[in-house]
Structure formats: structure tokens, C-alpha cells
Amino acid sequence: MDIILETAHLTKVYGNNRGIHDMSLQLHEGDVYGLLGPNGAGKTTFLKLITGLIRPDQGTISLFNANLAEQFEQGMQHVGSMIESADFHEFLTAWQYLELVARFYPAVTPKRIEEVLDLVGLLKVRKEKIKGYSTGMKQKLALAAAILPEPKFVILDEPTNGLDIEGTVMFRKLIKQLSEEKGTSFLISSHMIHELEQLCNRVGIVVEGHLKKEGYVSELLKSNQSLEQFYIDELQLSKEEKDCA
Numbered sequence: 001m002d003i004i005l006e007t008a009h010l011t012k013v014y015g016n017n018r019g020i021h022d023m024s025l026q027l028h029e030g031d032v033y034g035l036l037g038p039n040g041a042g043k044t045t046f047l048k049l050i051t052g053l054i055r056p057d058q059g060t061i062s063l064f065n066a067n068l069a070e071q072f073e074q075g076m077q078h079v080g081s082m083i084e085s086a087d088f089h090e091f092l093t094a095w096q097y098l099e100l101v102a103r104f105y106p107a108v109t110p111k112r113i114e115e116v117l118d119l120v121g122l123l124k125v126r127k128e129k130i131k132g133y134s135t136g137m138k139q140k141l142a143l144a145a146a147i148l149p150e151p152k153f154v155i156l157d158e159p160t161n162g163l164d165i166e167g168t169v170m171f172r173k174l175i176k177q178l179s180e181e182k183g184t185s186f187l188i189s190s191h192m193i194h195e196l197e198q199l200c201n202r203v204g205i206v207v208e209g210h211l212k213k214e215g216y217v218s219e220l221l222k223s224n225q226s227l228e229q230f231y232i233d234e235l236q237l238s239k240e241e242k243d244c245a
């Protein structure tokens, strides 16, 4: 399987001394990788680095064999992302917003815009202004924008934030469908551990800016009751190691 993302010794430390340290991670084509970790562990920082929203202090990022620091456009060509709450032009409608996004992707047709709006359940409200949308509706629109150009790799930061039960089920189905039918790879940061258990083939746990543990979900479930149990045990272990140090 081809490597689609490789980070080596990725480090970003903010002025307040927080951030991430020495994070090396590989994702292969077809992976649905879940990034877990407590609040403030460094998940969003990692996702911002690999999408070029912030620059690393040290380390390298390679996306589809392109070094992000030198070949940004080439690296990001097949990547769709949704990082933190999207900032929309609220006076636009969902349709107009996606038309705007589509300008960057000549292959995206109005039919494709209609298709993604249908996929995320916003087709009926496509002509309404975004300023009237709820948090969950905006989240769905951000997801629609991320998958609009049919990227090979989609990076999602807390994608189910604000989604209702129906929306969460829609999200899970959509990821499964894209992964199974189109072979799309995903990197998903989320606190919804039960969702990740159903969706991901691999997970990584970030604690205090370090990638503490990685594994294949099928392997982890052989020796753990659930992903949640594995996660709680790993956090406890990290705490004990810290107390001993």
C-alpha cells in the first residue's frame, strides 16, 4: 500500500510552551485513521501542520510523496480538509458557497455540488443563507466542501461536533461509503470514540503533544473490551509513567 502521509519528528511549540513534539506518523492508502487524545493534547495542532495552516518548528511532512514545505500545491492536490469550525461568508447560500469553493477545482460540476449537498442532507436548504444555519448545518456544509473535489485523502477535525443523531449516522455512512466504494483515506480527530471504533482501521493516541501509542483497531479489540477501555488504560499508563518520572 502506498504511503499518502508521512510526518517525521514533527514539532511545533507555541509561545506558551505547549504544542506537539517529535510526532512521526505514516498513513497508507485506504487507512481510516482515528486520532484520539484529551483536550489540549495537540491533535488540532498536528492537523493544522499537515494541511499547511501553521508551520512546524522542526520535522518534515510528506503528502503523496511531495514535501509540503517545498511542493505545497502538489501535496495538497488530492487532500480535502475540515479543521476547526469553518469560517463561512454568511451572506451566501450553501449552493453559492460551494460554487465559490468549486472555482478552485475546474472538474467540479453543478451536478457534483448537488450530489454532495444531497449526501450531507442540505439539498432542501441549499438556497437559504448560511447565516440562518445551525452549528450542525454549518458542520455539514464544511464536510460537503471538504469532499467536493472527490479528494483521495480527507482530514477531519472533530467532524461530528454539533451534529444531531441523524447527522452523526449520516456522517458515519458517508465515511464508510467513500472509504469502501472510492478507497478514500481519512484522518479523523474526534472524542466520539464509539464512532471511531466503528469507522477506523487504525488509531493513534496523543498525550501532551506526543504520539503515545498506535495500533490496528482489530488487533486492539482482541485484547481489550472496547476502544474506550484501551484508551482509558493507555491514559492511566501515561499518567503513572509521568508520576514515576
Ligand SMILES: Nc1ncnc2c1ncn2[C@@H]1O[C@H](COP(=O)(O)OP(=O)(O)OP(=O)(O)O)[C@@H](O)[C@H]1O
Pocket (backbone or CB within 6 Å): 014, 015, 016, 018, 019, 037, 038, 039, 040, 041, 042, 043, 044, 045, 046
Ligand atoms: N495558537 C496557539 N497559541 C498558543 N497555544 C496554543 C495555540 N493553539 C493551541 N495551543 C495550545 O497547544 C495545545 C494543543 O492544542 P490543540 O488545539 O492542538 O489540542 P487538541 O488536542 O486539538 O485539543 P481539543 O481536543 O480540546 O480540541 C493546547 O495546550 C493549547 O492550549
